[in-house]
Amino acid sequence: MRALSRETTALTLLLAPVTLFLAIFFLIPLGIMAVYSLLEPGLYGGVEWSFYHWNYGRILGWADGFIEEFDIVYLQVLGRSMGLAALTVISTLLICFPVAFWISRLPAKQKNFFIFLITLPFFTSMIVRLYAWVLILRDSGFANQLLEWLGLISEPLDLMFTGTAVIIGMVYIFIPFMFLPIYSSIEKLDMSLVQASQDLGASPFTTFRRIVLPSVMPGVIAGCILVFIPSLGNFVVPDLLGGARVVMIGNLVEQQFLYARNWPFGAALSMVIIAVMMLLMAVYLFRVVKADSNR
């Protein structure tokens, strides 16, 4: 009995700091934000403490134009954000998969060195890495100068402030998030199965679909989620590379908080981000984790 209570004391001491800290500074703030999204915005910033579902009505369409007006632009921005995030996911996936395959077949020493080279950007400042693309894509930037020097163009191209620029920026900063999960699942792939499949006369495509794909799928899905979530709510990349032309939902949230000072509406917008994120996590948990435990 005494031993048990000693153990309880130790456990309490170990868990108390993190429990208190995350309860106060993580769970409660998120709870308050959820409440805020249902409050009436005050006239000069601030909030009125009355129930007000029109914040969501403005975004999702039931605002009747009397108290608040529904504006399709918010759904368009949400759609654009999801589209750009999805394209970022697809691009990183297509870029990383062959590279992960290539590196997994190299001798151990080279392998470790290349993995180091891919994780290194994770340690370097994100804003610096994005700034590099500002230098490249600007009107007087590196890309335009190079193309002009090669004689391919005579007038600088409009590369900045396009959806493509935003996607390039996001792909560039999120590549390690896609690469590492894919790589670790390819590493685990049993090459003798691939060999066997080929020996038995399966075409490369069939081998890929029946042998490779099922076993790397968990890594691919994890990578997709790890890239999609931060891309969806991103506001720095569209801020620097998208400008006023490519506004994403993160920019809307920022505007509501720092310029328009309509905090309840901004809170409602970020609840929408959370909703999309939770939906994805739910799909992930049900499909992947379940499939994993069934094996």
Next chain:
Amino acid sequence: MNRSLGKTLLTGYGWLFFLFLYAPVALIVIYSFNANPINVMTWKGFTWDWYVGLFGGATTVSESSLYVDSTDQLLDALLTSLKVAFSATVIATVMGTCAALAMARYRFRFKGFYQALLFVPMVMPDIVLGIALLIFFVGAGISLGSTSIVIGHCTFLTSYVFIVVSARLAGMNPLVEAASADLGANEWVTFRRITLPLILPGVIGGALLSFIISMDDLVITYFISGVDSTTLPVYILSMIRRGIKPEINAIATLMLLFSIAIAAAGIYFKSRNTAQ
């Protein structure tokens, strides 16, 4: 298609990939020595001026093309960043290590809950966490400044430390601890003499990771930094927003050097980690 051709193509593709990864960053470093004060990306000769200017030295360039009004602003931002990263790392390392020990060494009822609680802050989009904390701090009357930034950073850094230390604990032989207990050492002595030395590489690795992530955090800091405490990334964002000037290249190059140094330290500890 024959095999060796496929292999050559794949290798070529791999090199292109690394070019894509490193060429943009290399451009910053190269052009940070460009003497052209107006068009940053048009090469006009080699100069150290932008670095000299950063440290407040006399340069041959005119004042107007200099960007930082005084080096003080930049140094202030750097100092805030270092202070915040240091405090947040200490707090997060203690909390994360404790949580990892509790999860690895004890059985209790709410384990699943804690697993989720420590996982969610890492995947929460940072803008959401940033504004949630902003609403909270303003509502609770906590003034925005270094303290609020440290608190904000600890919410997600704890999870990173937890993961790194947990991985280390998972690779450890629990029998060593049992042996120590059998030989009559109490829990504290066992922890201090056996467990701590064994998990130390993990703890240091987690701390380094937190330090880097804290130094680099832009979005959460952006929302909760208040008026007179700016960190380096936030300061650089505001510089880029105002317009591109050559000094940013020099600052960015110094930051790259700094992060590579820390990453090298991390690799060093990791190699000691596996050597044991």
